[in-house]
Amino acid sequence: MGRPALMILVISLVTLSALHGMIIHVEAVDYVVTNQAETAPGGIIFNNQIGAGYAQQTMDAATQLIWGLFQQATAADRKDITQVPLLIVENIVLPNGQSVPAATSNNQILVNAGYLNSYMGDVKQEFTGIVYHEMTHVWQWNGAGQAPIGLTEGIADFVRLKANYPANGWAQPGDGTKWDEGYSVTARFLDYCDGLRNGFVAELNKKMRDGYNVNFFMDLLGKSVDQLWSDYKAKYGN
Numbered sequence: 001m002g003r004p005a006l007m008i009l010v011i012s013l014v015t016l017s018a019l020h021g022m023i024i025h026v027e028a029v030d031y032v033v034t035n036q037a038e039t040a041p042g043g044i045i046f047n048n049q050i051g052a053g054y055a056q057q058t059m060d061a062a063t064q065l066i067w068g069l070f071q072q073a074t075a076a077d078r079k080d081i082t083q084v085p086l087l088i089v090e091n092i093v094l095p096n097g098q099s100v101p102a103a104t105s106n107n108q109i110l111v112n113a114g115y116l117n118s119y120m121g122d123v124k125q126e127f128t129g130i131v132y133h134e135m136t137h138v139w140q141w142n143g144a145g146q147a148p149i150g151l152t153e154g155i156a157d158f159v160r161l162k163a164n165y166p167a168n169g170w171a172q173p174g175d176g177t178k179w180d181e182g183y184s185v186t187a188r189f190l191d192y193c194d195g196l197r198n199g200f201v202a203e204l205n206k207k208m209r210d211g212y213n214v215n216f217f218m219d220l221l222g223k224s225v226d227q228l229w230s231d232y233k234a235k236y237g238n
């Protein structure tokens, strides 16, 4: 009599482990790192001082931090992305002719080898900070393209701040002339807002899934973004 019950238990365990395996498979993200600038000075620096293995680990660590900061515990909360490529390229030149350290589009990250070559300081630490910023662009919502660029860039630097990889020359708390100036200015302001309401940035990002409205600040904090910015500036005496 005990044998059929044992069989059912065994089958149940097999089913559970198969299901468990399936879930792990669905949630896995592949990070594919390719150095397309292997003979350029910055490509050689990447291979010698950073490496593809470290880059993959950092991309995974960034993803885990971002899902936590954005309160995206389940796959349904997140973008449906299973592969994120990162390419080391010789240079990245925007249509306006400006060369930039890194860029992300269509969930693909480009890192500029020329920038790595010219960087003065700990290049591995700088690369790590760049990965946190760019991985945020992979996962964040942008209000279906309606959010101000300064805000999406500010959220990316907010994540970099929370990862504890601030860049040299970053704005200090209270710096800047407007809330959506972008990058570290906006990151510091968002950090202030997050201090007023724990999880503010996560909730703001969630609201930006399908669209954008500046009143999201009012909805979450009970004050307009302009009022919040002047409160913030007053707090730091500038």
Ligand SMILES: [Zn+2]
Residues within 6 Å of the ligand: 133, 134, 137, 153, 156
């Ligand atoms: Zn960016």
